[in-house]
Amino acid sequence: MRKSIYSCIAALAVVSGANADVKVGNPMAMTGPIPDLVAPMALAVDLAEKHINEQGGMFASGEEYVIVRADSMCDPVASVDAVTKLINVSGVVGIVGPVCSGATIAQAESVAIPAGVVTLSVSASAPAISNMETGTDLMFRTAASDAYQGVALAELALANGLTDLSVSYANDDYNAGLAEVFAEHYAANGGKIHLNEAHEPNKASYRSEVATLGANTENLALFAYYGSGGITLMRNAMETAAFSTFLGADGMLAQEVIDQLGAENLGQATFTTSTSDESTHGYAMWKALATVAGLNPLGPFVPNSYDATFMMALAVEHAGSADRDLIATSLRAIANAPGEIILPGEWAKAKKILAAGGDIHYNGGSGPQDFDANGDVAGDFSASVVQDGAWVGKIIK
Amino acid sequence: MDQLIGYFLYFCSLLAVGGIYSLIALGLNVQWGFAGLFNVGIAGFVSIGAYTYALLTTDTSPLHYGGLGLPLAVGIVAAMIASGLISAIIGVICIRLRSDYLAIATIGIAEIIKLVLKNNSEITNGPRGINKIPRLWENFTEERFYNDWPMSWFASAETWQSIFSSLPRWWWQPCFALSIIIAVYVVYKLLEKLRLSPWGRMMTAIRENEPAAHAAGKNVTGRRIEAFILGSMIMGLAGAVLAMHLRLIEPTNTFDPSKLTFLVWVMLIAGGSGNNRGAILGSFLIWVIWSASEIVINVGIDVIGDFTNIHVGILSTRAGYLRMLLIGLLLQYILQKYPLGILPESRPTASSKT
Numbered sequence: 001m002r003k004s005i006y007s008c009i010a011a012l013a014v015v016s017g018a019n020a021d022v023k024v025g026n027p028m029a030m031t032g033p034i035p036d037l038v039a040p041m042a043l044a045v046d047l048a049e050k051h052i053n054e055q056g057g058m059f060a061s062g063e064e065y066v067i068v069r070a071d072s073m074c075d076p077v078a079s080v081d082a083v084t085k086l087i088n089v090s091g092v093v094g095i096v097g098p099v100c101s102g103a104t105i106a107q108a109e110s111v112a113i114p115a116g117v118v119t120l121s122v123s124a125s126a127p128a129i130s131n132m133e134t135g136t137d138l139m140f141r142t143a144a145s146d147a148y149q150g151v152a153l154a155e156l157a158l159a160n161g162l163t164d165l166s167v168s169y170a171n172d173d174y175n176a177g178l179a180e181v182f183a184e185h186y187a188a189n190g191g192k193i194h195l196n197e198a199h200e201p202n203k204a205s206y207r208s209e210v211a212t213l214g215a216n217t218e219n220l221a222l223f224a225y226y227g228s229g230g231i232t233l234m235r236n237a238m239e240t241a242a243f244s245t246f247l248g249a250d251g252m253l254a255q256e257v258i259d260q261l262g263a264e265n266l267g268q269a270t271f272t273t274s275t276s277d278e279s280t281h282g283y284a285m286w287k288a289l290a291t292v293a294g295l296n297p298l299g300p301f302v303p304n305s306y307d308a309t310f311m312m313a314l315a316v317e318h319a320g321s322a323d324r325d326l327i328a329t330s331l332r333a334i335a336n337a338p339g340e341i342i343l344p345g346e347w348a349k350a351k352k353i354l355a356a357g358g359d360i361h362y363n364g365g366s367g368p369q370d371f372d373a374n375g376d377v378a379g380d381f382s383a384s385v386v387q388d389g390a391w392v393g394k395i396i397k
Numbered sequence: 398m399d400q401l402i403g404y405f406l407y408f409c410s411l412l413a414v415g416g417i418y419s420l421i422a423l424g425l426n427v428q429w430g431f432a433g434l435f436n437v438g439i440a441g442f443v444s445i446g447a448y449t450y451a452l453l454t455t456d457t458s459p460l461h462y463g464g465l466g467l468p469l470a471v472g473i474v475a476a477m478i479a480s481g482l483i484s485a486i487i488g489v490i491c492i493r494l495r496s497d498y499l500a501i502a503t504i505g506i507a508e509i510i511k512l513v514l515k516n517n518s519e520i521t522n523g524p525r526g527i528n529k530i531p532r533l534w535e536n537f538t539e540e541r542f543y544n545d546w547p548m549s550w551f552a553s554a555e556t557w558q559s560i561f562s563s564l565p566r567w568w569w570q571p572c573f574a575l576s577i578i579i580a581v582y583v584v585y586k587l588l589e590k591l592r593l594s595p596w597g598r599m600m601t602a603i604r605e606n607e608p609a610a611h612a613a614g615k616n617v618t619g620r621r622i623e624a625f626i627l628g629s630m631i632m633g634l635a636g637a638v639l640a641m642h643l644r645l646i647e648p649t650n651t652f653d654p655s656k657l658t659f660l661v662w663v664m665l666i667a668g669g670s671g672n673n674r675g676a677i678l679g680s681f682l683i684w685v686i687w688s689a690s691e692i693v694i695n696v697g698i699d700v701i702g703d704f705t706n707i708h709v710g711i712l713s714t715r716a717g718y719l720r721m722l723l724i725g726l727l728l729q730y731i732l733q734k735y736p737l738g739i740l741p742e743s744r745p746t747a748s749s750k751t
Contacts, residue, residue: 030716031717074650076646077643080642081414105645109645128528132529173526
């Protein structure tokens with residue numbers, strides 16, 4: 001046992017010391033509660049890596065851009081361990097990820113910020129991340145905060161004529177945060193909330209919750225993950241005809257929902273997710289690249305993953321060397337105006353401009369990706385309904 | 398050089414987390430190894446310790462109660478006391494249950510504790526959790542500590558700032574790991590003394606043959622409750638140190654039974670239940686397997702990719718699951734090879750006194 005551990009560490013030392021390449025850490029929730037959502041995101045990260053290496057690699061010497069993937073399991077303990085290994089054993093220059101907000105905050109506060117390493121999360125949307133730093137500027141994300149999605153959903157509800165509803169949210173950090181923002185904005189703008197209750201995820205039956213909530217209204221705002229109770233709750237609601245209209249966020253936006261509940265029963269279900277504005281050049285470029293690679297260009301947080309990977313590489317290229325201390329300033333420089341517009345996939349063009357000492361401004365497939373003072377970005381959201389047995393989204397303006 | 402420092406810091410983190418699991422395993426050993434109490438509610442006691450420490454030592458925050466900003470030592474002691482108190486109440490109610498029933502009761506109690514912590518959002522910030530928990534040694538670099546006593550007795554704020562900026566960024570990590578190891582050593586020494594004392598011998602007698610111990614006039618229930626409380630206090634201490642290490646705790650994923658309760662039981666059984674050294678050995682061994690398996694799987698996939706023609710893309714996406722498979726197989730191997738644990742319990746013999 002001990003011998004095999006030693007030989008593995010020796011092999012690792014050999015393998016890692018072999019070539020001088022630029023390593024970026026990518027902790028994603030490969031196992032855990034949402035593997036189906038994370039798999040396309042990981043493919044988008046790999047796609048960005050491929051494009052960069054195909055179009056000349058990093059720096060004048062053409063070093064390889066290597067994404068080191070780790071499993072954060074959507075769990076603070078595992079993500080702290082995974083990022084410790086990425087930063088100390090693999091020696092990465094920055095972190096692209098993780099996926100879940102709890103994992104992101106834990107690894108940032110426990111490992112990344114003390115080590116001075118930039119974290120660029122692909123999908124962590126907790127409002128708490130905006131103000132989590134004091135005195136450092138190392139926390140960025142390419143996904144809009146829940147603070148915006150909750151507001152967008154509330155406005156959608158009012159625009160659709162839902163003047164009263166009940167709210168049920170799964171008692172975890174993502175859904176509870178979203179429900180709170182939604183309820184506040186909806187009530188502040190004239191909507192009436194009859195009941196606002198948490199439910200425990202992963203229960204076998206939600207009949208009692210549905211009966212309580214459905215007493216006074218036909219409309220339900222549901223914040224849950226489809227795989228850990230969301231589908232069960234909707235099924236119980238439909239069986240007892242407690243609700244006719246469902247509203248919710250991206251935890252419920254999966255094909256599995258249609259497969260299990262039946263498209264004919266989901267006529268009045270609308271779920272929002274973060275999306276890209278399809279009228280932008282950035283999205284058009286991204287859509288072409290994604291279609292060639294066989295990815296769904298509008299998959300949840302898939303364009304955000306591509307953008308984050310690409311922007312990290314641009315930041316390292318802008319900094320001129322794989323030096324952790326320079327990444328934060330470079331990240332802001334390449335993401336924000338002024339500069340020549342760079343779209344997804346235009347690595348060779350960006351590299352030439354940076355080599356000549358110019359400035360660039362990246363506009364991504366998921367949005368313009370301009371960082372504000374807190375490292376956050378604004379975002380667009382879409383509302384999806386079932387059409388012909390699949391979710392079809394329309395952007396909310 | 399940087400690479401070597403990196404390996405050293407990873408080694409420090411293995412020591413730190415292995416040490417935290419060792420403390421939990423030592424606490425469990427008091428309950429299971431000494432007293433034969435089948436406690437499957439470890440996550441509950443660890444979470445009480447962690448939350449007590451977090452609520453007492455963080456800065457004031459609008460999101461949760463307090464943040465009383467008390468010194469770290471107060472937080473740690475309070476964590477142990479809180480865990481001990483709650484376990485006293487539970488012990489008085491449940492201790493008469495036989496092994497399987499005690500297991501069921503403690504599982505239920507652990508879930509109740511976590512749900513109470515999750516749903517009292519005004520006090521604990523609910524599922525969003527508490528962050529910015531101060532970590533021993535690293536807290537000295539934070540402004541609210543060096544501006545205040547006792548650090549301000551020794552030097553002014555500017556002096557402290559210049560001292561810290563002259564140290565390398567990671568200076569506190571080996572200090573933190575060493576502190577945990579010292580804590581494990583101290584707890585180990587105390588428990589060894591306890592085991593070899595008359596109290597320890599009485600616990601063994603109660604565990605092996607309860608009617609006989611009863612007949613000899615020993616207060617079996619009282620002793621069992623004592624062991625339960627002592628084990629829980631050590632778990633509370635471990636919870637406080639876990640909160641320090643993670644700096645963010647939340648009630649759903651951090652205290653997930655499959656990673657906390659189940660893993661600690663495997664550590665204790667694999668290392669040797671009843672043997673304090675076994676508890677420590679089992680913890681470090683299983684944790685190193687758990688953590689290093691990710692590196693092993695990734696290196697393995699790279700090696701397969703480099704030396705054969707197999708396309709490794711499919712393997713990389715499944716690396717997380719392959720790792721779970723590897724851990725499961727290794728655990729199976731260890732438990733089959735050492736059914737009594739790697740270091741089985743050693744009872745002091747009659748001649749060892751002389």
